[in-house]
Amino acid sequence: MSALARDRILAKLRQNAPSTANALPDVAAWYAGHRPVETAADKARRFRHFIELAHAEVHAVTPGNWTQTLHAVLKARAIDRLLVAEGTPHGDAALDDLPPHGIDCSVYDMAIEAWKTEMFEATPASLTGARAAIAETGTLILWPDALEPRLMSLVPPVHIVLLDATRIHNTFFEAMTAEGWKNGLPTNALLISGPSKTADIQQTLAYGAHGPKELIVLLIETTEAAQ
Amino acid sequence: MSEHTLHFRPADGFRARSKAVVDNPFLRQSFRGAMDFLMAKRAAQFPDPEELESLRSLGEAIRQYNLAKLPDLLLQLESRLTANGVKVHWAETPDEANAIILGIVQGHGATKMVKGKSMVSEEIELNHAAEAAGIEALESDMGEYIVQLAGEKPSHIIMPAIHKTKEEIARLFHEKVPGVDYTDNVDALIQIGRDVLRRKFLEAEIGLSGVNFAVAETGTLCLVENEGNGRMCTTAPAIHIAITGIEKIVEKLEHVPPLYSLLTRSATGQNISTYFNMISGPRQPGEKDGPEEVHLVLLDNGRSQAYADEQLRKTLQCIRCGACMNHCPVYSRIGGHAYGTTYPGPIGKIVSPHLLGLDATAGLTTASSLCGACGEVCPVKIPIPELLMRLREEAFSAPRANPVMRGQGAGYSPLISAIWRAWAVVYQSPALYRMVSWLGSRLGGFLPSRQGAWTSVRTPLRPAPKRLRDMLRERG
Amino acid sequence: MSEPVESARRPSDIYFFATCVVDQFFPGAGMDAITLLEREGIRVHFPEEQTCCGQPAYTSGFPDEARRVAAHQLTLFPEDWPVVVPSGSCAGMMKHHYPTLFAADPQRKAQAEALSARIHEFTDFLVNVLGWQPQDRGGDCTVVLHTSCSARREMGVHLTGRRLLGDLKNVRVATQDHEAECCGFGGTFSVKQPEISGAMVEDKVKALKATGAELVVSADCGCLMNILGHAAWQDEQAGRTTPSLPGEHIASFLLRRTGGAQ
Numbered sequence: 001m002s003a004l005a006r007d008r009i010l011a012k013l014r015q016n017a018p019s020t021a022n023a024l025p026d027v028a029a030w031y032a033g034h035r036p037v038e039t040a041a042d043k044a045r046r047f048r049h050f051i052e053l054a055h056a057e058v059h060a061v062t063p064g065n066w067t068q069t070l071h072a073v074l075k076a077r078a079i080d081r082l083l084v085a086e087g088t089p090h091g092d093a094a095l096d097d098l099p100p101h102g103i104d105c106s107v108y109d110m111a112i113e114a115w116k117t118e119m120f121e122a123t124p125a126s127l128t129g130a131r132a133a134i135a136e137t138g139t140l141i142l143w144p145d146a147l148e149p150r151l152m153s154l155v156p157p158v159h160i161v162l163l164d165a166t167r168i169h170n171t172f173f174e175a176m177t178a179e180g181w182k183n184g185l186p187t188n189a190l191l192i193s194g195p196s197k198t199a200d201i202q203q204t205l206a207y208g209a210h211g212p213k214e215l216i217v218l219l220i221e222t223t224e225a226a227q
Numbered sequence: 228m229s230e231h232t233l234h235f236r237p238a239d240g241f242r243a244r245s246k247a248v249v250d251n252p253f254l255r256q257s258f259r260g261a262m263d264f265l266m267a268k269r270a271a272q273f274p275d276p277e278e279l280e281s282l283r284s285l286g287e288a289i290r291q292y293n294l295a296k297l298p299d300l301l302l303q304l305e306s307r308l309t310a311n312g313v314k315v316h317w318a319e320t321p322d323e324a325n326a327i328i329l330g331i332v333q334g335h336g337a338t339k340m341v342k343g344k345s346m347v348s349e350e351i352e353l354n355h356a357a358e359a360a361g362i363e364a365l366e367s368d369m370g371e372y373i374v375q376l377a378g379e380k381p382s383h384i385i386m387p388a389i390h391k392t393k394e395e396i397a398r399l400f401h402e403k404v405p406g407v408d409y410t411d412n413v414d415a416l417i418q419i420g421r422d423v424l425r426r427k428f429l430e431a432e433i434g435l436s437g438v439n440f441a442v443a444e445t446g447t448l449c450l451v452e453n454e455g456n457g458r459m460c461t462t463a464p465a466i467h468i469a470i471t472g473i474e475k476i477v478e479k480l481e482h483v484p485p486l487y488s489l490l491t492r493s494a495t496g497q498n499i500s501t502y503f504n505m506i507s508g509p510r511q512p513g514e515k516d517g518p519e520e521v522h523l524v525l526l527d528n529g530r531s532q533a534y535a536d537e538q539l540r541k542t543l544q545c546i547r548c549g550a551c552m553n554h555c556p557v558y559s560r561i562g563g564h565a566y567g568t569t570y571p572g573p574i575g576k577i578v579s580p581h582l583l584g585l586d587a588t589a590g591l592t593t594a595s596s597l598c599g600a601c602g603e604v605c606p607v608k609i610p611i612p613e614l615l616m617r618l619r620e621e622a623f624s625a626p627r628a629n630p631v632m633r634g635q636g637a638g639y640s641p642l643i644s645a646i647w648r649a650w651a652v653v654y655q656s657p658a659l660y661r662m663v664s665w666l667g668s669r670l671g672g673f674l675p676s677r678q679g680a681w682t683s684v685r686t687p688l689r690p691a692p693k694r695l696r697d698m699l700r701e702r703g
Numbered sequence: 704m705s706e707p708v709e710s711a712r713r714p715s716d717i718y719f720f721a722t723c724v725v726d727q728f729f730p731g732a733g734m735d736a737i738t739l740l741e742r743e744g745i746r747v748h749f750p751e752e753q754t755c756c757g758q759p760a761y762t763s764g765f766p767d768e769a770r771r772v773a774a775h776q777l778t779l780f781p782e783d784w785p786v787v788v789p790s791g792s793c794a795g796m797m798k799h800h801y802p803t804l805f806a807a808d809p810q811r812k813a814q815a816e817a818l819s820a821r822i823h824e825f826t827d828f829l830v831n832v833l834g835w836q837p838q839d840r841g842g843d844c845t846v847v848l849h850t851s852c853s854a855r856r857e858m859g860v861h862l863t864g865r866r867l868l869g870d871l872k873n874v875r876v877a878t879q880d881h882e883a884e885c886c887g888f889g890g891t892f893s894v895k896q897p898e899i900s901g902a903m904v905e906d907k908v909k910a911l912k913a914t915g916a917e918l919v920v921s922a923d924c925g926c927l928m929n930i931l932g933h934a935a936w937q938d939e940q941a942g943r944t945t946p947s948l949p950g951e952h953i954a955s956f957l958l959r960r961t962g963g964a965q
Contacts, residue, residue: 002316002317002318002323002327003317005317005318005319005323005527006317008319009301009317009319009473009525009527009531010298010301010302012527012531012534012535013297013298013301013473013531013534014298015535016531016534016535016536017295017296017297017298017534018295018537020295021292021295021296022288022291022292022295023288023292024292025285025288025289025292025482027285027289027479027481027482027484027485028481030281030282030285030485031484033281034278034281034282050498054501108515110515111515111516112463112515112516113465116429116463117429120425120428120429136498137498137499138499139499139503145514146511146513146514146515149514149515149516149517150458150462150516150517151462151463151516154455154458154459154462155463171484172483172484172487172488173481173484173485176480176481176483176484177481181445181480182444182445182479182480182481184445185445185447185480185505185507186507187311187506187507187508187509187510187511187514187517188462188504188505188506188507188517189447189505189507190458190502190503190504190505191499191502191503191505192501192502193499193500193501193502194501195501196453196454196455196501196502197453197454197501198369198370198417198453198454199386199453199495200368200369200370200373200386200387200388200454201369201373201388201391201393201396201413201416201417202391202392202393202413203261203264203265203386203389204393204413206413206414206416206417208417208418208421209369209417209420209421209453209454209455209456210367210421210424210425210428210454210455210456210459211454211455211458211459211501211502212455242896242898245896245898245899246898249898249899249901249902250898255902556884556885556887556903557896557899557903560899560902560903560906561899592764593891593892593895593896594892594895594896594899595889595892596852596885596887596888596889596890596892596893596900596903597762597852597889597890597892598852598856598884598885598889599852599853599855599856599857600852600856600883600884600885602856603856616761616762616764616766618764619762619763619764620764620765620766621764622764623763623764623765624764624765644765647760647763647765647768648768650759650760650768650772651760651765651767651768651769651771651772653754654723654754654755654757654772654775655754655771655772655774655775656754656775657751657752657753657754657775660754660755664723664726664727667727668727679894680893680894680895680897681893681894681897681932682936683897683901684897684901684904684905684933684936685904685929685932685933685935685936686932686935686936686939688728688928688932689728690727690728691727691728691729691730691731693730694726694727694730695721695725695726695730695733695734695749696721696726696749696751697730698730698733698734699734699737699749
């Protein structure tokens with residue numbers, strides 16, 4: 001059925017497709033003309049402004065102290081259990097630094113089918129990295145992978161993300177072109193711009209619709225980026 | 228290859244349904260308030276008219292570029308997705324699409340499907356077909372969940388439950404969700420929905436979603452959402468089935484950022500949505516989550532008919548933002564249900580005739596004052612008023628051989644056509660016009676005081692005793 | 704919108720295309736527009752053969768009939784003078800839709816394009832061609848302006864009416880709620896969908912009255928027919944003998960405020 005439908009649909013379209021192609025729209029020119037080049041500090045400021053507008057919490061941290069801030073964030077919420085990605089630098093750092101402070105760090109070391117209920121019902125918080133970010137919309141870019149799987153940034157009610165400020169791009173277009181995304185994307189790439197939300201009931205904004213109720217960004221600003 | 232069974236003819240009863248809404252002051256006020264809110268939010272997103280205009284032009288150019296290459300891009304998409312491990316299916320009709328989806332579900336012996344927001348799944352009435360096959364198909368977008376719980380259909384493509392108040396939703400939850408006390412606190416209501424649906428995400432075997440953009444060069448399905456239910460549906464269950472119309476395709480990844488920006492800013496006045504979910508394949512060896520299988524169903528359902536005509540093809544530029552509804556004085560008076568079609572509002576009036584045939588929708592084409600507000604805000608510059616005039620022509624002209632559309636001529640009335648022909652005879656002849664308008668000026672006072680629908684809320688029309696030309700002649 | 708021209712290119716002659724609605728239902732508005740233009744020293748030519756722009760058939764889905772009627776109007780303006788139309792809607796039809804209507808007929812298409820360039824909505828002509836600055840001679844008064852959708856969206860002239868009223872020093876121009884929204888006329892829409900059209904004009908009249916303005920003015924008689932017709936119907940229903948919302952074409956208002964025929 002599907003193969004026959006395929007041939008028929010394509011035949012109908014081909015029969016009536018325009019004979020000449022349109023010029024390829026110049027997306028790059030539009031961005032060059034409408035989006036200024038920004039300094040790293042400006043980008044970090046804008047990123048922070050917009051993601052905070054979207055109800056995320058941002059903490060400025062350094063490469064040396066971020067696990068202390070992470071601990072403070074968890075303590076303030078009385079959370080004593082954190083899902084981390086073992087094998088990633090940030091996951092391993094958390095595994096080293098947090099247990100002595102009484103935080104139970106669990107790891108995502110088996111396929112979800114083996115512990116789906118626990119993930120949904122007994123995982124109050126997670127820590128992931130962000131690959132990059134977008135200043136003009138306050139957006140985190142995550143490429144989940146085998147070490148740091150997709151559901152880590154979705155199921156736990158509190159999602160904490162570590163972001164290096166030098167990784168902030170001005171626009172989504174800049175991010176995908178600078179990083180050459182068209183040459184290969186992971187099975188799942190994500191843009192995240194705040195905690196889960198909905199306005200489906202009488203246009204009233206409510207957070208924590210299905211995904212994380214809280215999104216917390218630990219923003220590593222080195223002196224270079226802060227200038 | 229059966230023709231899709233037409234469950235009803237939306238144009239029948241349109242006037243009665245719209246009257247019921249305009250006669251209800253509470254509903255009138257509630258729609259107007261909601262639309263005012265969305266219009267203000269959109270306006271705040273586009274403070275710079277030059278940026279807006281140039282971005283709309285870019286959006287239009289991108290959509291037209293991709294539509295011009297549509298058959299090639301569909302093949303490219305299919306080949307990339309297949310290489311990525313995604314199974315691609317094609318359906319000409321809603322029945323075929325339902326058969327494909329239910330076939331996948333039954334092939335896995337599954338009975339529970341959880342759905343992310345998908346207007347195409349509404350278009351094919353998948354929930355209906357699933358229910359008939361004994362499969363639970365649960366909507367998980369909060370608005371869709373509310374609408375499904377109430378046994379209704381969405382009244383807006385972006386905000387499905389916009390016709391409901393929080394008090395109505397509070398009563399609905401109290402009555403339909405076991406163990407829930409009445410509360411009209413919105414946060415509490417959302418928490419109730421969250422609790423119910425997270426259990427469903429945990430248990431569901433199949434996740435179904437729509438697609439906002441399908442990228443041919445990378446074989447990527449892009450989904451736009453705020454709630455996270457779309458990510459749940461496409462990540463937690465073992466099988467993910469996506470369904471999309473064949474038009475939602477772009478060749479290049481770089482086509483996505485401008486369209487995505489136009490979409491969220493036009494739809495809800497957000498500079499970006501909470502989530503942008505880009506799916507390029509099922510779970511790979513070593514990965515610990517994500518669906519084991521990903522399917523894409525490409526649906527035609529009348530789109531190739533719109534594609535065949537250069538002017539009507541512009542209908543397919545749509546990115547489903549709903550801004551035309553929010554700005555439409557007709558939609559804001561009657562809401563989405565009155566239309567009786569899956570897609571309401573201005574875009575619904577130009578899309579539905581291709582999905583359902585003009586025989587079922589001819590009357591809907593008249594439900595516009597052609598004020599142009601829809602075309603003015605359309606992020607990809609679809610000339611909606613022009614297309615409506617074209618559809619009126621197709622609907623009301625005499626049936627022709629080789630019509631461009633199913634149901635062409637369905638609204639044909641020999642009497643109405645004769646009246647317009649007579650009108651043209653008079654108005655193309657100065658002598659006849661002079662005579663008829665003179666008679667009008669003489670008889671103005673004798674015209675009936677009841678002039679059909681016009682005088683239902685207006686005083687009768689009476690030509691002036693002297694025409695302008697008479698006054699000019701007298702003045703010398 | 705037209706580019707302002709220097710006084711050297713200020714036209715001495717214009718054609719006046721009254722529109723069928725003005726000819727038959729609002730002849731006073733047409734007369735006032737002509738009088739005002741003449742008072743400004745312009746010779747106004749009214750081709751007797753004119754009928755209708757063809758828009759009613761065009762928007763109703765009968766383009767062949769519209770084309771036949773439009774083809775006749777194409778022949779009426781032989782001299783290279785501006786064509787002034789006291790209606791944004793009909794001007795929009797002639798300026799923007801005529802070239803499309805004759806797309807398949809090269810000769811007429813060229814005529815339509817040439818004509819299109821000479822079409823001016825009345826207030827646009829006053830502001831952007833004549834550079835007219837009205838001198839207000841009336842007493843204090845509050846008015847509210849309704850701009851038709853075609854004038855606003857097709858002709859881009861919603862600002863010129865407001866500009867002219869704004870130049871009248873004793874006139875306060877009120878702004879109604881949902882100012883840019885359609886009044887619900889839409890030609891045959893008003894009779895094909897009377898419930899929706901009725902709701903729209905009801906809301907429009909309510910918003911106009913809520914401004915407290917003494918008068919509604921508009922550059923489009925189609926809208927006025929609808930708005931004033933509904934206001935008068937409300938008055939009838941309520942047994943009122945004085946109109947609760949009087950209104951007139953902007954040409955009549957401008958002429959009166961600036962000293963009349965003289």
